[in-house]
Amino acid sequence: MDADVVVIGAGPAGVPAAVAAARAGATVIVIDAADRPGGQYHRQLPHDFEVEDAGALHHGWRDATAGFDELVANDRIRHIAGTRVWLAERSPDRVTLHTTGAHRGTVRAQALILATGAAERVLPFPGWDLPGVLTVGAAQALVKGQGVRPGHRVVVAGTGPLLLASASTLVRAGTQVLEVLDANGPGTWRAAGPRVLAPGKAVEAAGYLRDLARSRTPYRPAQAIIAATGDGRVESVTIAAVDRDWHVVDGTQRHLDVDAVCVAYGFSPNVGIAAALGCDLTPGGGPAVVVDRLQRTTVPRVFAAGEITGVAGADVAALEGAVAGAAAADACGHDVDRALVRRQVRRREKAQRFAAALQRATPIRHGWQSWLTDDTVVCRCEEVELATVRSAIAEAGARDVRSLKMTTRCGMGWCQAAICGPNVVDLLTVATGAIPDDANRLAARSIAEPVALSEL
Ligand SMILES: Cc1cc2nc3c(=O)[nH]c(=O)nc-3n(C[C@H](O)[C@H](O)[C@H](O)COP(=O)(O)OP(=O)(O)OC[C@H]3O[C@@H](n4cnc5c(N)ncnc54)[C@H](O)[C@@H]3O)c2cc1C
Structure with a gap:
């Protein structure tokens, strides 16, 4: 063809x-x-x-x-x-x-x-691999693509504009969203500057907030889900206030009974x-x-x-x-039509300024690593736990993505690092004090999608 x-x-x-x-x-x-x-x-x-x-x-x-x-x-x-x-x-x-x-x-x-x-990017936390913990995109796909609600008592957590958008979709689909938690606080949004309130986007955000207000769903900045527990599927989450770097503020932990959790930390x-x-x-x-x-x-x-x-x-x-x-x-x-293309390029450049402000308002802070325990799974496809990753860095001397992959099998499974890749790079960066030179290595996949051997 x-x-x-x-x-x-x-x-x-x-x-x-x-x-x-x-x-x-x-x-x-x-x-x-x-x-x-x-x-x-x-x-x-x-x-x-x-x-x-x-x-x-x-x-x-x-x-x-x-x-x-x-x-x-x-x-x-x-x-x-x-x-x-x-x-x-x-x-x-x-x-x-x-x-x-x-x-x-x-x-x-x-x-x-x-x-x-x-x-969506997902950060690991103890219990994130329990059934019932899903990304906000998966929840949207269920609602918009199948007309199915992900649960009855749901918490939406993470950071970024998706939280409001998807919580609003869930509410409009009749789901009880108990809370929306954004790990970034209001200070981060203020520091991002006025462009983050681009007129069209401010109206869109106001619409989402209206949906949450109607359903009495609280939006809580500077809070995060730091653990999920349950027998065979998620039944409860531990929520805590986090500081500017996303370390847990002592004494703020609380628990909430849920039957689904939707998370996303940007894209x-x-x-x-x-x-x-x-x-x-x-x-x-x-x-x-x-x-x-x-x-x-x-x-x-x-x-x-x-x-x-x-x-x-x-x-x-x-x-x-x-x-x-x-x-x-x-x-x-x-x-x-070159004149039309020039106009579109100018409109795009203007809109990009909003996007850049949004990025500044929703950073991923390294403190998420302090929520993890030794047995938290980091790479779900290959079931690699945090202790294995840390020992590969501290004891086997892994300093780059390639050697970490070879020693732990992180990123070698079905998703080919689509999920764990950015988190593995963050773990290496914090442990070694520098972004690894080959940070983008996990992104390159000659075979982009799983395919049957008979088709090769
Ligand atoms: C849950 C969620 C809520 C969102 N809410 C908002 C919002 O409220 N406002 C807003 O402005 N933006 C929102 N966004 C972002 C918005 O979805 C994106 O800005 C937009 O969809 C980007 O469009 P795209 O065409 O780049 O990518 P996508 O919409 O992701 O489209 C990519 C397409 O590529 C296809 N594809 C990928 N790889 C392959 C392959 N190998 N072979 C064949 N097909 C492939 C996929 O099937 C998909 O259809 C949201 C995103 C998510 C995940």
Whole structure:
């Protein structure tokens, strides 16, 4: 299967990218793991679910559905759903993608747009591996993608804008959210500066807070879940006040009975395919793909848009997608509306200032490591406990990610470090006093998705 441009991801960035490239005259293939377009933010219910108002739990639904309609109506676009890209290869004049799922085979194109999004970052704590502890994204996926509530008595905890957004979704879906806990305190938000109150975003946040107020759900800054317990599944959480560095304030521990816990500590961009293609990543172990003003990566004819380039929200993802789509079509020799692209670039740059302020308001502090006990699992796939990681650093002398991986098996399992990677880098950084030189090593995966041996 061939096209001028191939887009991986049909979320808020990927759909506008495909539409912009096709409007400029390019033939486009969009590949997405999900059965319906929308990505994480506009995740849709399965086709055979009947609902009165499919947009009830969504923001920006009208614009999103206009994009979905154009995927179908524009005969230059082909949307391949339910299909995962597991390997990307590049030659000087084309990119070849190997896919599995509904479409097993290869897709070739002159230009590639990576719009693979991000996954929430989760920090370990004692009991985080109990059934009933899930990410806020998983909770959103259950509610928006299946119409199922994750529990009846739920605590939402972590840091970042997702907390409010997902707590509001849960409340609107009829879940009792007992508390929302943000490990960062109000001082961090104040220090982030006025841009964090960008007009559109302030209105969005006010809407979420209104939902919480209506359901009498308290929002508690500078507090965190430091442990979860239960017999076979989560039944109770220990909550504590934390200081600016997230160390527990003595004497503040309390317990709450729950049947589900939703956690998220910001995002980790899904950079596996980009890293395997050789695209430069930002330094530091929680990496994003480096792009220029036209969303070009450091690899010729490979573009990136949306959360994979840094976390900035769905509106910025859509702008970046439109710019990337036009730039990719341009690279394939099609005519693009340059004045429109310049306007989109300017709007994106303005919106990025809000994103940068948001990043400053929601840092991850190293004090989370003091919540852990020796037997806390750090790498869930390979069941590696904290004591093993610490002894590899202190006794076996592991000073970089590679040697830590070799001595402990952290990051060698099913998720290939998507979950434990940034936490392992943080543990090494605190123990050795420096960010390891190979901090981004865990992000690069030649085989991006699990695939059957028969398909290799
Ligand atoms: C729980 C949650 C709540 C959020 N709430 C808000 C909010 O209230 N306001 C806001 O502005 N933003 C919110 N966001 C962020 C918002 O979801 C993102 O800004 C937006 O979805 C980013 O769009 P994207 O296209 O970059 O990535 P995504 O929406 O993540 O889309 C990426 C797509 O790529 C596909 N994909 C990835 N890898 C592959 C592969 N190898 N093969 C095939 N397909 C692949 C995925 O299936 C997915 O559909 C939220 C995010 C989460 C997780």
